[in-house]
Amino acid sequence: xxxxEAGQFKTxxxxxxxxxxxRQDRIGMAIVLLFAWVIIPxxxxxxxxxxxxxxxxxxxxxxxxxxxxxxxxxxxxxxxxGFMAVGAVASYKLAxxxxxxxxxxxxxISGLIAAAVGIVFGLPSLRIxxxxxxxxxxxxxxxxxxxxxxxxxxTNSSTAIEGVPKTVFGxxxxxPNAEPFAKYYVALAFVSVFALLAKNLVRxxxxxxxxAIRDMDIAAEIIGIRPLPTKLLAFAIxxxxxxxxxxxxxxxxxxxxxxxxxxxxxxxxxxxMVIIGGLGSIAGSFMGAAFIVMIPIILTNAPDLLGLxxxxxxxxxxxxxxxxxxxxxxxxVEPNGLARLxxxxxxxxxxxxxxY
Amino acid sequence: MTAAxxxxxxxxxxxxxxxxxxxxxxxxxxxxxxxxxxxxxGVKALSNISFDIRKHEIRAIIGPNGAGKSSMxxxxxxxxHPQEGxxxxxxxxxxxxxxxxxxxxxxxxxxxxxALFKGMSTLDNIMTGRLLRMRRNFLWQALYWGPAxxxxxEHREKVEAIIDFLEIQAIRKTPVGRLPYGLQKRVELGRxxxxxxxxLLLDEPMAGMNVEExxxxxxFILDVNDEFGTTIALIEHDMGVVMDISDRVVVLDYGRLxxxxxxxxxxxxxxxxxxxxxxxxx
Numbered sequence: 001x002x003x004x005e006a007g008q009f010k011t012x013x014x015x016x017x018x019x020x021x022x023r024q025d026r027i028g029m030a031i032v033l034l035f036a037w038v039i040i041p042x043x044x045x046x047x048x049x050x051x052x053x054x055x056x057x058x059x060x061x062x063x064x065x066x067x068x069x070x071x072x073x074x075x076x077x078x079x080x081x082g083f084m085a086v087g088a089v090a091s092y093k094l095a096x097x098x099x100x101x102x103x104x105x106x107x108x109i110s111g112l113i114a115a116a117v118g119i120v121f122g123l124p125s126l127r128i129x130x131x132x133x134x135x136x137x138x139x140x141x142x143x144x145x146x147x148x149x150x151x152x153x154x155t156n157s158s159t160a161i162e163g164v165p166k167t168v169f170g171x172x173x174x175x176p177n178a179e180p181f182a183k184y185y186v187a188l189a190f191v192s193v194f195a196l197l198a199k200n201l202v203r204x205x206x207x208x209x210x211x212a213i214r215d216m217d218i219a220a221e222i223i224g225i226r227p228l229p230t231k232l233l234a235f236a237i238x239x240x241x242x243x244x245x246x247x248x249x250x251x252x253x254x255x256x257x258x259x260x261x262x263x264x265x266x267x268x269x270x271x272x273m274v275i276i277g278g279l280g281s282i283a284g285s286f287m288g289a290a291f292i293v294m295i296p297i298i299l300t301n302a303p304d305l306l307g308l309x310x311x312x313x314x315x316x317x318x319x320x321x322x323x324x325x326x327x328x329x330x331x332x333v334e335p336n337g338l339a340r341l342x343x344x345x346x347x348x349x350x351x352x353x354x355x356y
Numbered sequence: 357m358t359a360a361x362x363x364x365x366x367x368x369x370x371x372x373x374x375x376x377x378x379x380x381x382x383x384x385x386x387x388x389x390x391x392x393x394x395x396x397x398g399v400k401a402l403s404n405i406s407f408d409i410r411k412h413e414i415r416a417i418i419g420p421n422g423a424g425k426s427s428m429x430x431x432x433x434x435x436x437h438p439q440e441g442x443x444x445x446x447x448x449x450x451x452x453x454x455x456x457x458x459x460x461x462x463x464x465x466x467x468x469x470x471a472l473f474k475g476m477s478t479l480d481n482i483m484t485g486r487l488l489r490m491r492r493n494f495l496w497q498a499l500y501w502g503p504a505x506x507x508x509x510e511h512r513e514k515v516e517a518i519i520d521f522l523e524i525q526a527i528r529k530t531p532v533g534r535l536p537y538g539l540q541k542r543v544e545l546g547r548x549x550x551x552x553x554x555x556l557l558l559d560e561p562m563a564g565m566n567v568e569e570x571x572x573x574x575x576f577i578l579d580v581n582d583e584f585g586t587t588i589a590l591i592e593h594d595m596g597v598v599m600d601i602s603d604r605v606v607v608l609d610y611g612r613l614x615x616x617x618x619x620x621x622x623x624x625x626x627x628x629x630x631x632x633x634x635x636x637x638x
Contacts, residue, residue, distance in 0.1 A: 013512045014505070200500035204508060205483075205490040207497075208476070212484050215473035222433060222471075223551060224459035224488035233494060280475065 065241025074214030082144035085262030087243025118239020278337025392441035464553035485550025
């Protein structure tokens, strides 16, 4: 009853092409933004802001990046962790070498550097696809991992890279002493802006070219899409998002990290987010990130909240088991991810409570 | 819906000129293939094929299965590169090119087994046909504002005109994977039309359709030819359709050119009858 678009007529193409053409979606989005920008920072505890929200936000950004590449362009990548490492290391180096550079610019330039690296490792995608491409991107992951561990220049000869304290408008936003809400706002601003840009990209000409390549590359070529530039652009933008996410991860979440934090497990984690959230959906990237980030936290805290006397070891094992079972459950219920479930729910709601 | 959406793309010069009978005089060559030979390893798919396609005509390519019809389209389209022979397009000898380069020169096509983008809506599928004409770079598109939005809307209007033309308004937002076969064929034609091609290659546009669907498709093909002045080369097995709508027919068999002429000439050709009905060697 609530979600019914009857009576909402569009009289021009601008309204029909709007990002949220249905009024209920616009209201829903406004509520989400209100929560994100006002209510959560006002009432959330430091733990909630830092451990849950910032964690969720930078993973969302990485998931959007991978979704552009895997979900929209159909190129499977296992190099996300590597590209995030490029972003993190680049932002660390930039912040150290240019102390006066604004942190916003540092993050953006790091993203561009990651994009350049992404283009290089995207070159094989013209010739190979599917599992073979996944293996080729795996090479990116291992090479970048190795590079940052072994070449001292990247870590300034220390074992860890650090989030250098920086200010925006006089507020300390990074480093160990920054207030959680300041960090939260930086992460939220980045994610809000770049999620919007990603959504715009995928619903305009370049997004259609990506999906054309994904759905049928031969037909894409006969309508004039040049495969290599289109795929490389997807790699570049995807790596840009991963790079910025890596910078946020280092500067806003970990403060100090060894380069091997960005290992193959991180790549898999982001890939799972994209698959569980829904391939080819920006909203799905958020849902997937929320699922993978929050479920373990909820499961860890559940025994305490329920007052169950379980040893911490057992709790940890149970967490893994339940988490794995949940993933399997969701993939069986809807192989196309949470975003598709959400869409089906919306279609059902249009008719509810009537059968048809 | 604004009035502008109902306008069709302006047809080229010839539509308002002479009466339909006079229109059937074609003289200007659009595409000419000479001595084309194509082989895959030891298999000769095409040998020494020569024919031409003239501006504004409907040219049918027929022949039994395995005759090399689709290979011929693939050669014109840039998918296959013949070992021998020359292709002259719009008066210039064409160098070896990739399909996307052929698309840029105004060649569009549909496939025998539908090659739509299954995950996208009808509207988006047809919008992809406009990609070559969209000029804004991805930074503008990311903003979806100003010139990028304006461009998007301009092309949307063109696409809506095609949707109206093909009478598929009701399935505008439906993912094409959910559509029945006949409609998918129509959407694929729409995508090719969105490119505003000069030469439209149709590979079995009526395969697997019932009589009504075939009639609709014939009407669209004739209308496209009439109203937009598009030159059409089509492969089709339904001889009734071929003889009715085409201006000239090429017959291929085992990769060789068997006959070339008007439908009535081809129908009377002894070799063609033999190829289709078999010859008794007595």
